[in-house]
Amino acid sequence: GAVVSQHPSWVICKSGTSVKIECRSLxxxxxxxxxxRQFPKQSLMLMATSNEGSKATYEQGVEKDKFLINHxxxxxxxxxxxxxxxxxxxxxxxxxxxxxAQPQHFGDGTRLSIL
Amino acid sequence: DAKTTQPNSMESNEEEPVHLPCNHSTISGTDYIHWxxxxxxxxxxxxxxxxxxxxxxxxxxxxxxxxxKSSTLILHRATLRDAAVYYCILRDVGGGAxxxxxxxxTHLIIQP
Numbered sequence: 322g323a324v325v326s327q328h329p330s331w332v333i334c335k336s337g338t339s340v341k342i343e344c345r346s347l348x349x350x351x352x353x354x355x356x357x358r359q360f361p362k363q364s365l366m367l368m369a370t371s372n373e374g375s376k377a378t379y380e381q382g383v384e385k386d387k388f389l390i391n392h393x394x395x396x397x398x399x400x401x402x403x404x405x406x407x408x409x410x411x412x413x414x415x416x417x418x419x420x421x422a423q424p425q426h427f428g429d430g431t432r433l434s435i436l
Numbered sequence: 437d438a439k440t441t442q443p444n445s446m447e448s449n450e451e452e453p454v455h456l457p458c459n460h461s462t463i464s465g466t467d468y469i470h471w472x473x474x475x476x477x478x479x480x481x482x483x484x485x486x487x488x489x490x491x492x493x494x495x496x497x498x499x500x501x502x503x504x505k506s507s508t509l510i511l512h513r514a515t516l517r518d519a520a521v522y523y524c525i526l527r528d529v530g531g532g533a534x535x536x537x538x539x540x541x542t543h544l545i546i547q548p
Contacts, residue, residue, distance in 0.1 A: 327479070355535050364523075365480065367535035380535070414479045416536075421529050424470060425536060427479035 322348050325417050327428025335436055336407060342400045342431045344415030351417035354398040355425060356390060359412040371398055405435045440524045445543040454511040456542055458524030461505045466530030469500060471509045473520040474541070480523065483509065519546045 324347040332340055344354060353372050357365040369385075371377035371392035379385045387409075389401040398417070402409055412432055416425040441459040448454045460469065468487050472480040484491055484498045486507075491498040497510040511518055523541040527534075 323482075325479075353534060357535075357538075364538040364540055365474075365536075367537070370533075370535050412477075416479070421534060424482045424485055426482055427472075430477070430479045432477075 323426040324348050325351075325415065325426045325428040327415055327431055329431060330429065331432040331434070333434045333436065334405065337404055338435075340402045340405055340433060342402075342413055342415070342433075344398045344400070344417065344428050346396045346417045346426075349417075349419050349426075350395040351398070351419065352395065353418055353421075354392055355416045356388070356398075356400050357414045357416065359414060359430075365414060402433065405433070407435045409433065410435045440526060440539055442522070442524055442539065442542045444540065445545065447545040447547060448514050449547050450516060451513055454514045454518070454544065456509040456511075456522050456524075456544065457506065458508070459506045460524070460526055463504050463526055464528065464530075466528050467526040468529055469498065469504075469507050470525045470527050470536075471496070471498065472523045472525065472536075472538075473518075473544075474523070475520045480538075481520075483522070485527075514544075514546050516546050516548060519544055 326345045328343045356368045359365045368383045369377045369379045371390050373395050377390035392398040412430050414430040416427040418425045470485040471483040474480045484496050486498045499508045521541040
């Protein structure tokens with residue numbers, strides 16, 4: 322149980338393109354979803370937290386107009402990287418949990434490469 | 437967030453037990469101790485968590501010190517597939533920020 326599916330697994334696109342990443346909880350209701358970013362040889366860094374039906378809360382230094390997060394249902398959250406540039410190239414990972422007492426379960430990540 | 441300290445790397449042999457330590461001397465009463473692991477090019481995988489008592493599941497055991505200032509993740513019989521970065525993370529379920537703060541973790545190397 323507690324499976325989180327993330328799509329796509331990898332994407333390569335040109336600079337200036339917008340890219341959407343989907344995160345789905347397959348067998349539980351994801352009251353809260355999280356988006357992380359991981360650069361090579363570094364640890365995961367939390368970007369934002371979203372609760373179903375509410376606006377996302379962004380961490381300091383993360384541009385909310387660049388990284389648009391939608392969490393419209395209890396099983397789906399999307400992250401859209403708008404007007405992506407090479408410095409946005411990274412490994413983006415989502416996680417989800419039901420109640421606060423439950424652990425977070427992670428997707429397999431999306432490797433984003435901006436040319 | 438209360439901070440954790442882990443060794444940068446550890447090495448073990450296949451089919452032997454592995455004990456991964458974690459220090460968290462500033463842990464608060466509402467902090468749960470969580471362990472995740474991350475294989476190369478994958479998202480982290482939940483391993484185990486606990487508050488005060490030792491915990492066992494199909495993946496591992498978690499031994500928590502009586503004063504809760506340290507804990508040990510125990511893999512009873514390591515396999516090559518257990519080679520990963522292991523993260524010890526404190527989560528406050530009492531309120532406040534809910535996202536996980538990942539440190540550098542312990543890079544576990546398993547020798548065949």
